[in-house]
Amino acid sequence: MRITLIGSGNVATHLGAALKNAGHQIVQVWSRNLQNAALLAYHVKAEPIDRLDAIHADTDLIIISVKDDAVEDVASFINIKNVLVVHTSGAVSMQTLEKHFIDCGVFYPLQTFSKSQEIDFRSVPLCIESTDKNSTEILFELGRTISNQVTYIDSAQRKTLHLAAVFACNFPNYLYSIATKLLQEQQMDFSLIKPLILETALKVQEFLPEEVQTGPAIRGDEQTMAAHLSLLEQNPELQEIYRMLSQDIIKMAKSRSA
Amino acid sequence: MRITLIGSGNVATHLGAALKNAGHQIVQVWSRNLQNAALLAYHVKAEPIDRLDAIHADTDLIIISVKDDAVEDVASFINIKNVLVVHTSGAVSMQTLEKHFIDCGVFYPLQTFSKSQEIDFRSVPLCIESTDKNSTEILFELGRTISNQVTYIDSAQRKTLHLAAVFACNFPNYLYSIATKLLQEQQMDFSLIKPLILETALKVQEFLPEEVQTGPAIRGDEQTMAAHLSLLEQNPELQEIYRMLSQDIIKMAKSRSA
The missing domain is CATH 1.10.1040.20 (ProC-like, C-terminal domain)
Structure with a gap:
């Protein structure tokens, strides 16, 4: 898949590496701070950007992996509407994205990440939620390329x-x-x-x-x-x-x- | 060393096996319940006993590994006075044994043991305390044959x-x-x-x-x-x-x- 990463923190870093290693293409990495974007982009061979209106439309999935309280704000500035958009937060409901996107969901890796600590992503449970069956299938398929434990978990759960x-x-x-x-x-x-x-x-x-x-x-x-x-x-x-x-x-x- | 084990619970079982594997001889295993004594004795090739006055005097070390509140009681029934006696409890002070024995100490493996769970004893920290320098040396030497981390810890610590x-x-x-x-x-x-x-x-x-x-x-x-x-x-x-x-x-x- 062609994937756009929004964020360059602990989760984005580990997730980006796992996706890259599984053979997916990370097309762009966004961060408010271009240096942070560039650091992660370098590792996953992507283009670093610091403006949300610079996101290319030719991507299959946009993963928003920013601080919980920034998800809504970032989502409101993404103008691409025909692409599946997910966030990676355990605490943010899917509704937060539904206000801004037609196809959206959650791709939540249930683990504690530090940049300095290596992690075997295959052992990280992935919790998936989505607005429709087709997107759910896409996210499950993607999830299984990087993790051995992919589960459907709704927002209440x-x-x-x-x-x-x-x-x-x-x-x-x-x-x-x-x-x-x-x-x-x-x-x-x-x-x-x-x-x-x-x-x-x-x-x-x-x-x-x-x-x-x-x-x-x-x-x-x-x-x-x-x-x-x-x-x-x-x-x-x-x-x-x-x-x-x-x-x-x-x-x-x-x-x-x- | 020739070692007498008093007790057949989780700690006695794991400690007995580790000592046996390190080449020491377990001479007797005592338990209030002869069947329990026999089970552990069978594994470490020792004689099972259920009476404390049946302990042989020709042993180098008596290890009391019973429930915290039974240490004092058991100690008071051991009549052998010329042998080094230790307990394995984290909560019982060394004084409890000093009332009954000349040479005594503590040999406390800091780990949570379950009979069903195998454990690598080499990674279990051993906390040693003793009444005199000579006994301390003996206990350190013994400890190092089964654990990579042997430390002197006094009763207050x-x-x-x-x-x-x-x-x-x-x-x-x-x-x-x-x-x-x-x-x-x-x-x-x-x-x-x-x-x-x-x-x-x-x-x-x-x-x-x-x-x-x-x-x-x-x-x-x-x-x-x-x-x-x-x-x-x-x-x-x-x-x-x-x-x-x-x-x-x-x-x-x-x-x-x-």
Whole structure:
């Protein structure tokens, strides 16, 4: 396919590389900043542009991969109307594009991307949504050229999926940073618990998280929980997090055994 | 070394196998339940026993690997006094053993173990503590035969380490289970976010968690956070978790940029 990339951030970069590697042609890369456009365009052998009215009409797909709150704005400046247009956002509904385009959809890669971290795109689930059956088929076919897991997810589901991703990724990462600080305060290195973090994530690749819950809360070990809370005496915020999550784990244990 | 294993749970099982594979001799395996002792003893070619007064004196090391709150009780029934005795618990201080033995210490493998999940013991950090220099050396030497990461951690540090492990393992796993439920309620499969969970854990193997924090809270994306909270309207407990963790992430972002 001939593809136009709108955006040059983390998602656009990884997605552009994956599409290029799968044999598709990236015709143009747009960014507000021409230097950023040029950097990605160089890697995917495309033309860099910084004006949305410079987009060629002879493209098969326009992928808008910009910050969530910029999708609507960018869409309103794209004047090409006969081309399928998708965005890559987990949080933006398809309706946002329907106001501006006849054929549109969503092409949401459910993963956390950093430019510095390589990623095997084949293992990234792709969530597809579209206004009509024909476009859905095109997006599924395109998706399968770069990912092993392509799924139809409607806008309502995607909202929940995005929320679930916050619980599964952003919040755990924040808890990792709490662990880091606790260790540093006692002159211990974060690397001590890296294997534990990795194993915890590996376990749920095979088992349901509820089945492999461990720790003092699920065991109902009041003594250890009290000791932990007293260690956190100087830090009421962390105490609060500890107390709340432990209480909810205890409730989960009770409802499961009931 | 000639080693006596007290316990037949997850830690004893994985540790016993690793020690046996490294060429050590497991002489006896004790469990309150003779069948459990026999099962592990069979795997490590040891004698199963269910009475603590049946422990042979001709052993180099006794490893107490039972539930945290049983360590003291078990220790009080071991009558052999000239042998080095360690426990494997993150939460129990060394003092608990000092009441009963002259030579004692801690041999704490910092990992989450399940019997059903194989583990590469070489990547499990071993935390060593001991009453004297000679025993410390023996435990370090033993530790290095099964693990690539052997560290001296005193009882005060180990308390904090255990607490940090709750934040790095038990709590994230609980958040995974919340994500599972959110997805199930909208007819989506948990497998959709498994790659995201794994990538989040992989990222912090290379970067500090604070450096790779993503999501609406760190971006200060009020609109998305409000949308997420309204999705959780039927579930005040999850709203509370969402609100508290997001607020703390926002604070972290502010203190970092200040």
